Amino acid sequence: MMVLTKKMIEIRSILQKVGQSSSLTLPSIVVIGSQSSGKSSVLEAIVGHEFLPKGSNMVTRRPIELTLVNTPESKEEYGEFPDLGLRRITDFSSIQRTLTELNLAVSDADCVSDDPIHLTVYSPNVPDLSLIDLPGYIQVVGQDQPLELKQKISELCDKYIQPPNVILAISAADVDLANSTALRASRRVDPRGERTIGVVTKMDLVDPTRGAAILNDKQYPLRLGYVGVVSKAPQSPGLFKMGPTNLLSAIAKHENSFFSSHALEFGPDAGVNVGTTTLRRKLMHVLEQTMSSSLQSTSDAIKQELEEATYEFKVQYNDRPLSAESYLAESLDAFKHSFKQFAEEFGRPQMRELLKNELDQKVLDLMAARYWNKPIADLSVVQLEPDQIADLPKADPSSLYWHRQLDASASALTKLGVGRLATTVVSTSLQSHVDMLLNSSNFATHPFARKAITEAASTILNERFYSTSDQVENCIKPFKFEIDVEEREWAQGRQHVGDVLKKELRDCEAALVHLESTVGGRRKLKEVMSFVDKSRKGDIVVEGDGRSGAGGFSAALLGKGMHIFVRVPPRSHRYANNELGREAVFLRDRADIIKMRLMAVKSRQCASIKNKYYCPEIFLDAAASRLASTAVLFLNVELLSEFYYNFPRELDLRLGRHLSQEEVEQFAKEDPKIRRHLEVIRRKELLELVLEKMESLKQLEGRDRDRVVGE
Numbered sequence: 001m002m003v004l005t006k007k008m009i010e011i012r013s014i015l016q017k018v019g020q021s022s023s024l025t026l027p028s029i030v031v032i033g034s035q036s037s038g039k040s041s042v043l044e045a046i047v048g049h050e051f052l053p054k055g056s057n058m059v060t061r062r063p064i065e066l067t068l069v070n071t072p073e074s075k076e077e078y079g080e081f082p083d084l085g086l087r088r089i090t091d092f093s094s095i096q097r098t099l100t101e102l103n104l105a106v107s108d109a110d111c112v113s114d115d116p117i118h119l120t121v122y123s124p125n126v127p128d129l130s131l132i133d134l135p136g137y138i139q140v141v142g143q144d145q146p147l148e149l150k151q152k153i154s155e156l157c158d159k160y161i162q163p164p165n166v167i168l169a170i171s172a173a174d175v176d177l178a179n180s181t182a183l184r185a186s187r188r189v190d191p192r193g194e195r196t197i198g199v200v201t202k203m204d205l206v207d208p209t210r211g212a213a214i215l216n217d218k219q220y221p222l223r224l225g226y227v228g229v230v231s232k233a234p235q236s237p238g239l240f241k242m243g244p245t246n247l248l249s250a251i252a253k254h255e256n257s258f259f260s261s262h263a264l265e266f267g268p269d270a271g272v273n274v275g276t277t278t279l280r281r282k283l284m285h286v287l288e289q290t291m292s293s294s295l296q297s298t299s300d301a302i303k304q305e306l307e308e309a310t311y312e313f314k315v316q317y318n319d320r321p322l323s324a325e326s327y328l329a330e331s332l333d334a335f336k337h338s339f340k341q342f343a344e345e346f347g348r349p350q351m352r353e354l355l356k357n358e359l360d361q362k363v364l365d366l367m368a369a370r371y372w373n374k375p376i377a378d379l380s381v382v383q384l385e386p387d388q389i390a391d392l393p394k395a396d397p398s399s400l401y402w403h404r405q406l407d408a409s410a411s412a413l414t415k416l417g418v419g420r421l422a423t424t425v426v427s428t429s430l431q432s433h434v435d436m437l438l439n440s441s442n443f444a445t446h447p448f449a450r451k452a453i454t455e456a457a458s459t460i461l462n463e464r465f466y467s468t469s470d471q472v473e474n475c476i477k478p479f480k481f482e483i484d485v486e487e488r489e490w491a492q493g494r495q496h497v498g499d500v501l502k503k504e505l506r507d508c509e510a511a512l513v514h515l516e517s518t519v520g521g522r523r524k525l526k527e528v529m530s531f532v533d534k535s536r537k538g539d540i541v542v543e544g545d546g547r548s549g550a551g552g553f554s555a556a557l558l559g560k561g562m563h564i565f566v567r568v569p570p571r572s573h574r575y576a577n578n579e580l581g582r583e584a585v586f587l588r589d590r591a592d593i594i595k596m597r598l599m600a601v602k603s604r605q606c607a608s609i610k611n612k613y614y615c616p617e618i619f620l621d622a623a624a625s626r627l628a629s630t631a632v633l634f635l636n637v638e639l640l641s642e643f644y645y646n647f648p649r650e651l652d653l654r655l656g657r658h659l660s661q662e663e664v665e666q667f668a669k670e671d672p673k674i675r676r677h678l679e680v681i682r683r684k685e686l687l688e689l690v691l692e693k694m695e696s697l698k699q700l701e702g703r704d705r706d707r708v709v710g711e
């Protein structure tokens, strides 16, 4: 029983998964021959199907590693291209088409490629064999073929005809054997003729006496001998394409009748080997023997590979077990844990602070628009003279104008869309916290998981957005009509707005310093500013075409037109926008106003809510605090708690059991470090499996040998 080849073929397919390593290749039968020597016909006669590419234009351009698997218990015959994921192709003409396409994909310019095509054929009619078909040797290079083609084919074949492979050297009977390229190549690598089988095709084309003489060749004696075949079935007019048994039996019948009609030359007593059936048997036997004798060296090579993999696993990965699933599960757990920690730290007070900061900015904007929008001298809320600070402020608190100003500002604050603003601020912050957590998690190196997690967060936040925003807007509705500020809130507001103004002042000053360095020094900036001042008063008319301006300054440096008093976004880069002079004047004026307002806020008059019309900043700050506190109550229920509850569940959904095995593998391998770790483990496991199989094979072999000896 030839079980060894079958088992070894199984082992080989496992080894192919381990990765190509020349020391791990098991012996195959390599088929070489000149073009038209009948190489394809011989292979097809062995398989019993027409399946090889046909045509005059060099149709075999890549090695075809053909594995034949005998399946005695099944009637079905089919082929598979494991590399392409093509399974169970029962139509052999479709296999032929695929092979043709794969071969012709090699460009005419390259003509040959050493990248092998793997094809496995399962059938009850084939023996267990592993064969490699190579491009046929050519005598003359065709017109549109590269000159070095002959050389390239020969080198490709040389690569494959090395030990422990068996060489099937095909020569046609109607060509002098001395001229056989296949035999010459084989003789170079196997001079003693120990692992070459000579196949002489087209025996029907020569005189039987001469045919028999060829098979007895003494020029290049082969231990495994020569086999003469007639592998071309006669054309049968009724059949378009012959079925497997048809082709097999047709060839067998044809050969039989040919060889038996020349019994003297080819009969049992003639001492020559003929016929495809004989050839098949010989191939099986020889491969089995070769496999058997390479068992030890192959298992040694596997042991060595295994030792290397074990060493790498120990040294590089500390023997730490890992699987794609466990890696994903651990990463997800760690991420959820860090999220939980964040959730414990980010609650109502943090949301309130975020929202209040945002509202502080809005208050500053409102102040700038309603109160600070006049040159200092016109500001009647507070008339500031350097030595009159104690008299602050001077505006008439009973003036209806200031009442309306404050009411309008408060109304603008409450109606600016607090619901939307609050929801946006908190959502954005949550999303960016998730991003931060991601960055410091395992997922940082996994685009696939990153995307899934970011989307999980945004999906929940988007879903909650409108209802949260409506709820918040609803709950602050009463403030749109009236805001009552208590003394305690006033005192807090006074303290707080002082800090806000100080910060704004610092930002203005920093921006000015930045401008100075942009312009090229303080003096230069001052010059530009005084020029702008004069032009503002109407002393100078600034004209320019945008490139050059008055007073020797460029128009870009001066800026054109007067600045509208809007709040400066801190650390903004707007100063680069060619309006330096104007910008500087704006900043200087603004800093002056803020200084003045700071003094006003600190003044005795602003100590009590009674003087709220003097101190609109404090009133609006206190109002903003009210809005923030109220909004946060609803944000907490509608958005934050929902998010904290749903987010981990959404993560489980997107990265948990739903993922297929392939997706999990794909995820884990996105990280090159994890990929290598997983690969070394897989390699180790496969090699262990192979070694185990090899050991039991060796035992089996040993038993067989003992039995043979015993008999």
Ligand code: GDP
Binding pocket: 033, 034, 035, 036, 037, 038, 039, 040, 041, 042, 136, 201, 202, 203, 204, 205, 229, 230, 231, 232
């Ligand atoms: P390859 O180029 O070496 O693969 O050769 P093929 O198998 O394509 O055969 C070349 C030609 O020789 C084809 O026309 C075959 O039909 C023919 N041929 C192959 N084997 C035999 C044979 O044993 N006898 C005869 N008469 N013709 C054959």
